[in-house]
Amino acid sequence: MGKRLENLPLTPHERVVVAGSAGCNPATVRAYLEGHRVTSTTGARIEAALRAHEYAHLIREKQAS
Numbered sequence: 001m002g003k004r005l006e007n008l009p010l011t012p013h014e015r016v017v018v019a020g021s022a023g024c025n026p027a028t029v030r031a032y033l034e035g036h037r038v039t040s041t042t043g044a045r046i047e048a049a050l051r052a053h054e055y056a057h058l059i060r061e062k063q064a065s
Contacts, residue, residue: 022046
């Protein structure tokens with residue numbers, strides 16, 4: 001695996017748990033955590049799942065549009 005994946009704040013299992021709660025693919029959670037764009041509705045579901053699993057500190061700050 002590349003260094004990029006080694007530096008993620010959640011383990012693969014934790015990403016699967018968050019993805020299950022968010023109703024998306026674990027790869028989408030990984031993309032969100034890496035700072036890539038995800039649709040607003042998916043991002044909101046991931047953020048809600050992160051809060052529910054006590055990972056609120058990982059939620060990205062909203063950027064002004």
